[in-house]
Amino acid sequence: MADGSLASPGSLKGKVSAEEWQVRVDLAALYRLVALYGWDDMIYTHISARLPGPEHQFLINPFGMFFEEITASSLVKIDLDGNILQETPYFINPAGFTIHSAIHAARDDAHFVMHLHSDQGVAVSAQKEGLLPLSQHALICLPRLAYHDYEGIALNPDEKERLVHDLGDKSIMLLRNHGTLAVGRSAADCWTGMFYLERACKQQVMALAVGRENVRIASQASQDEVRDQTGGGVGGALAWPGCLRRLDRQSAGYDA
Numbered sequence: 060m061a062d063g064s065l066a067s068p069g070s071l072k073g074k075v076s077a078e079e080w081q082v083r084v085d086l087a088a089l090y091r092l093v094a095l096y097g098w099d100d101m102i103y104t105h106i107s108a109r110l111p112g113p114e115h116q117f118l119i120n121p122f123g124m125f126f127e128e129i130t131a132s133s134l135v136k137i138d139l140d141g142n143i144l145q146e147t148p149y150f151i152n153p154a155g156f157t158i159h160s161a162i163h164a165a166r167d168d169a170h171f172v173m174h175l176h177s178d179q180g181v182a183v184s185a186q187k188e189g190l191l192p193l194s195q196h197a198l199i200c201l202p203r204l205a206y207h208d209y210e211g212i213a214l215n216p217d218e219k220e221r222l223v224h225d226l227g228d229k230s231i232m233l234l235r236n237h238g239t240l241a242v243g244r245s246a247a248d249c250w251t252g253m254f255y256l257e258r259a260c261k262q263q264v265m266a267l268a269v270g271r272e273n274v275r276i277a278s279q280a281s282q283d284e285v286r287d288q289t290g291g292g293v294g295g296a297l298a299w300p301g302c303l304r305r306l307d308r309q310s311a312g313y314d315a
Contacts, residue, residue, distance in 0.1 A: 070315055071132040078111045083131035085246035086118050087313040089173060091306050092250060094126035098257060100176040101125065104238070105152075107159040108246070109170045115139050117163060119156060121149030130315045139164055154214050161219035162226065162242060169242040171249035179261040180239035186263075189233055192277040193266050196259035198285040199293060203252065205229035209236040231256045243295075250302065251295030 086108040110116045118134040136145040141153035207225040231252045232240040243249030
């Protein structure tokens, strides 16, 4: 459009299956939460969700929308190659789906995949020691955390195999010199993993302001204890309804 705005496709509620609509609402909520917490990067980075069924179909953001603008109906349905599978006025950034398509294809449990470029996430991803056991948040993250070395902007299909290999069976990742990543069976699981990782990174940046030699590393015994205590999860499903209530108060309309 001449004024730079994006045309609205109208609501898709009732025009898609109930299962697809629920995934759309959950994914739109993730975009709005990232914006609410200030972890977005204008129109860049992505969160994707796999739709129910055997077809390997996914939802991703329309390229050009800020995360705070995204709604359930504006999300675009695509296949593993980034081909658009619905009538929509929007388009996507195929290059931005490189990371997501690799993980969705390799991990059946990765129903939601979130990748961010937050200030604190990039800062810790660039530190030689990576995430340190400095806080309770970090200790919760460390058993679930993987690393992937930076290879440049994620445009090379050859990187997919190495990315998937490095992620393994972990649910969160630091992309070196790049940012953070989280996967989950549900939006709640994906959000909770990213929330803890982002908070741990922020706490580390703040703690290291006094110098590496002046911070206390948590004992190995305490690290082992937290690993055992959180082996079954950290209550993401309990927190998710509250996250949606916060959106209803502060970023209404995501479920339209």
